[in-house]
Structure formats: C-alpha cells, structure tokens
Amino acid sequence: MGLFPERLYQTARIEQVQHTTVFMSKTPPTFRALDLGFGFTKFSKGHYLQDGSLEVSAFPSYAAAAVNFSIGAGVMTDLSIVKVSVDDEHFLVGEDVRNAADGVGRQMLESTFFTSSQYIALARGAMGFMNVPNHGEVDSLVMGLPLNIFRDQSIVDHVEAAMKGTHLVPDITKNSGVERTILVKNVSIIPQVVGSLVAMSRDAGLMQKVNEQHNLTIDVGYGTLLWLVSDGFTPVPARSNGNMGGVSSLLQKIIRSIDPSAVSSINIMDRLDKALLEDKASILINGAEVEVAKYHRQLASAARENLTEMIRSIGTKADIDNVFLTGGGAHLYKDAIAAVFPGRQVHIASKGSRFTNVRGFQFLAETED
Known part of the structure; x- marks a missing residue:
C-alpha cells in the first residue's frame, strides 16, 4: 500500500x-x-x-x-x-x-x-x-x-x-x-x-484549483500534529510527516507549569481544552481558580516550537500555493501558521473541524x- x-x-x-x-x-x-x-x-x-x-x-x-x-x-x-x-x-x-x-x-x-x-x-x-x-x-x-x-x-x-x-x-x-x-x-x-484535504477543498469549491497546484494540509489532532504536502492530490512523501505536537502536548506544558501532579489527569486536561476552545477566563485545579489568559504566551511559544519540525520537513515555502488548517486544535495554531505563511490565505476548517x-x-x- x-x-x-x-x-x-x-x-x-x-x-x-x-x-x-x-x-x-x-x-x-x-x-x-x-x-x-x-x-x-x-x-x-x-x-x-x-x-x-x-x-x-x-x-x-x-x-x-x-x-x-x-x-x-x-x-x-x-x-x-x-x-x-x-x-x-x-x-x-x-x-x-x-x-x-x-x-x-x-x-x-x-x-x-x-x-x-x-x-x-x-x-x-x-x-x-x-x-x-x-x-x-x-x-x-x-x-x-x-x-x-x-x-x-x-x-x-x-x-x-x-x-x-x-x-x-x-x-x-x-x-x-x-x-x-x-x-x-x-x-x-x-x-x-488526506481526509481533510479532500473535504476542505471540496467544501471551498477548490478541487480543480487544488488539483493543479501545490498544497499543504495541516491537521492538529489531540495527540498529533500532521502535515501533508501534495502536488494536486498526489502526496509528496519526503515533505510530509507528523509529530506528537497535538493539543495534548500544549495542554500538558501548561498544566505542568501550574501543578505537575495534575498533568496526567484526563479531567483536568479536558477542562483546559474546553476553556481554550470556548475562551473561558479560568478553570479549577486543586480547588483554586487558575486564570487561563496568563498562559496564552506560553501556549503560543509551545505551538511555534512544535511547528519547527514541520517547517524543516516541508523545506521551501515558495511553492506552497494553498494552506489548509484543520483538526480539533486548529484554533490553537492559526496565528502561528499565519505567521509562517504571510501573504497567503490560510483556509481554516469551519466549526466542527473535528469531523x-x-x-x-x-x-x-x-x-x-
């Protein structure tokens, strides 16, 4: 295969x-x-x-x-x-x-x-x-x-x-x-x-355009950060890969700096995940209110760090014509991705990008x- x-x-x-x-x-x-x-x-x-x-x-x-x-x-x-x-x-x-x-x-x-x-x-x-x-x-x-x-x-x-x-x-x-x-x-x-590349280009009415150009599709999952470079719908394996830079890695870094003993709690991870998605001001950890906004800078830094491997993997950015960003953690990476590809529209999956x-x-x- x-x-x-x-x-x-x-x-x-x-x-x-x-x-x-x-x-x-x-x-x-x-x-x-x-x-x-x-x-x-x-x-x-x-x-x-x-x-x-x-x-x-x-x-x-x-x-x-x-x-x-x-x-x-x-x-x-x-x-x-x-x-x-x-x-x-x-x-x-x-x-x-x-x-x-x-x-x-x-x-x-x-x-x-x-x-x-x-x-x-x-x-x-x-x-x-x-x-x-x-x-x-x-x-x-x-x-x-x-x-x-x-x-x-x-x-x-x-x-x-x-x-x-x-x-x-x-x-x-x-x-x-x-x-x-x-x-x-x-x-x-x-x-x-690949599912995201097909669905997003189809939703945007860009299948013909995408078929004739070079594309980068980035999928921010819970555990993984994945990227696919394709010539049309034909993948370029040497420039495509992934790492464990998904949502969980960002959540764990923040929680570890708040309370290392809570870093393995699936419930605390879920609280922070929802707070970032819904732009909530704070969450409870060990009975104390923790202000989420205080950790936005750390979150952005961690996202940029996770993108370093992707940037190195894809090589030149000059031939990337279309950028698609999807996955349940797309909202956590959108600013960092826009900074990496200035002057180009980053197509971000609509609400429900998890699907x-x-x-x-x-x-x-x-x-x-």
Missing part, C-alpha cells in the same frame, strides 16, 4: 459528486467512515444526503476497564456509555466515559495505541453507533491513521486485519447489554490528513470504484 492509494486519490479529482446512485440489487451498499484518533473517536452515521449534509458523531478515545460494573446500576444509568468486549477484556466507551473511569485513568498517547485492545474496543463502540442497517453489513469502511503511524506498514496491516471481518458490538437500539453482529467486508486505510477527516473519508468511500 502506498502513501495514498491510487484508487482513492483518483476519486478525489472529481469536482462534484451527485449522491444519487442506481443500485442493481434491492439492498444498497453501506459505506461508513471512522477517524479513530488519540483524542476522539469520530465516525459517520449514514451516507451524504442530497443537500450535502452528513450525520457524524464522536466520543473520547478512552476505553475504561469495565470491572464489576453494571451499566444499569445506580447513578450510572443515565450515562451515555456502552460495554464492549475484546477477547476476554471488557471496556466502557462512549460520550460520558470520563465519568465512568477511575481517578487514575489516562488516554494512550503512544503508537502502541493502534495495536491495543482499547483501540479495537473504541472501533467496536463506534460501529454500535453507526446506524448500520439491520442486515449488519458494512460494504466499505474508510478509516485513517496519523501520517507518522501510517509509515509503519506493520501497524497498517495490523489495523486492517483487526477491522475487517465480524465484530460483536453493542446494540444501542435495545436494552443495555444486548449485542449484535456487524460484518465489515472491506477496509481502506489512508493517512488521516473534517470523517467527511473526507465518507466522500472517498462513496466514490470508490
């Missing part, structure tokens, strides 16, 4: 796709997209509609151990979580998983995440929420890996083998504890950032040959 599978990037050259297809069988094929990152598990819940809309959803990429836990017990009844099994291990995943986790739980932010039982548990949890038809078959699942992880063919092969085939997933349409079987017939794995990859993956799934 190359950096960008030929079959997929050829479909991205299509400027406009009509989402009406005449099917020869009574059962139309089912396509889904899954963007399972360090911070959040994002996925599609159907196909693109005629108006161009796509139903998507997400929950934190944290799988809590389901030890002696009953979803129907006490105050946990109203939590949006489901129980998922992977071999003989049992996990809780879902929107409210942080409230079901113990106080020492943490998110995995290493490459081992992609070969872990937790990764499979999160994927199966997502499948349970994907609105897969009653026949229980997904004809094609398009998903991504961080560009730096995608370079490791052994991980790509492992994920593909783990995702393809039969999965026992929670049936969210029935009482808690009920499961259903879903068969994933085909899995296509591409670099995560840009998913929208690109779904587009590619529906336009597969």
Whole structure:
C-alpha cells in the first residue's frame, strides 16, 4: 500500500459528486467512515444526503476497564456509555466515559495505541453507533491513521486485519447489554490528513484549483500534529510527516507549569481544552481558580516550537500555493501558521473541524470504484 492509494486519490479529482446512485440489487451498499484518533473517536452515521449534509458523531478515545460494573446500576444509568468486549477484556466507551473511569485513568498517547485492545474496543463502540442497517453489513469502511503511524506498514496491516471481518458490538437500539453482529467486508486505510484535504477543498469549491497546484494540509489532532504536502492530490512523501505536537502536548506544558501532579489527569486536561476552545477566563485545579489568559504566551511559544519540525520537513515555502488548517486544535495554531505563511490565505476548517477527516473519508468511500 502506498502513501495514498491510487484508487482513492483518483476519486478525489472529481469536482462534484451527485449522491444519487442506481443500485442493481434491492439492498444498497453501506459505506461508513471512522477517524479513530488519540483524542476522539469520530465516525459517520449514514451516507451524504442530497443537500450535502452528513450525520457524524464522536466520543473520547478512552476505553475504561469495565470491572464489576453494571451499566444499569445506580447513578450510572443515565450515562451515555456502552460495554464492549475484546477477547476476554471488557471496556466502557462512549460520550460520558470520563465519568465512568477511575481517578487514575489516562488516554494512550503512544503508537502502541493502534495495536491495543482499547483501540479495537473504541472501533467496536463506534460501529454500535453507526446506524448500520439491520442486515449488519458494512460494504466499505474508510478509516485513517496519523501520517507518522501510517509509515509503519506493520501497524497498517495490523489495523486492517483487526477491522475487517465480524465484530460483536453493542446494540444501542435495545436494552443495555444486548449485542449484535456487524460484518465489515472491506477496509481502506489512508493517512488521516488526506481526509481533510479532500473535504476542505471540496467544501471551498477548490478541487480543480487544488488539483493543479501545490498544497499543504495541516491537521492538529489531540495527540498529533500532521502535515501533508501534495502536488494536486498526489502526496509528496519526503515533505510530509507528523509529530506528537497535538493539543495534548500544549495542554500538558501548561498544566505542568501550574501543578505537575495534575498533568496526567484526563479531567483536568479536558477542562483546559474546553476553556481554550470556548475562551473561558479560568478553570479549577486543586480547588483554586487558575486564570487561563496568563498562559496564552506560553501556549503560543509551545505551538511555534512544535511547528519547527514541520517547517524543516516541508523545506521551501515558495511553492506552497494553498494552506489548509484543520483538526480539533486548529484554533490553537492559526496565528502561528499565519505567521509562517504571510501573504497567503490560510483556509481554516469551519466549526466542527473535528469531523473534517470523517467527511473526507465518507466522500472517498462513496466514490470508490
């Protein structure tokens, strides 16, 4: 498998796709997209509609151990979580998983995440929420890996083998504890950032322009900072890469300077993440109000530091015609990126940029040959 599978990037050259297809069988094929990152598990819940809309959803990429836990017990009844099994291990995943986790739980932010039982548990949890038809078959699942992880063919092969085939997933349409079987017939794995390039250029009506120029797509995820240089929709691998400069690295630096003992707390990380996204004045740490604005300069410095490797990797900036910035942490990097590329418009994904990859993956799934 190359950096960008030929079959997929050829479909991205299509400027406009009509989402009406005449099917020869009574059962139309089912396509889904899954963007399972360090911070959040994002996925599609159907196909693109005629108006161009796509139903998507997400929950934190944290799988809590389901030890002696009953979803129907006490105050946990109203939590949006489901129980998922992977071999003989049992996990809780879902929107409210942080409230079901113990106080020492943490998110995995290493490459081992992609070969872990937790990764499979999160994927199966997502499948349970994907609105897969009653026949229980997904004809094609398009998903991504961080560009730096995608370079490791052994991980790509492992994920593909783990995702393809039969999965026992929670049936969210029935009482808690009920499961259903879903068969994933085909899995296509591409670099995560490719989904953003496809979705953003399509949204902006720039697919033809992008196809004829050099482009830089930057995806700021929770764990990773990824960048893709492409000649049209053809990647330039030598100038594309990623590092662990995502949102979590910025949050950890700030929290470490406030209270080193809180740096591994997923709840404190979540508080600061939301405060920066929503421009809140302060957060509580150890019962004390901490003024967020005091750390903006440190945040900007950390962002510039993380960009140093990207700037060195892409080399000359003179031939970069279009810059796309996306991901859940795009707002934390927009000023630093604008400073690196003065005089050029930086296309920033609109609100909901967390789902840009998913929208690109779904587009590619529906336009597969």
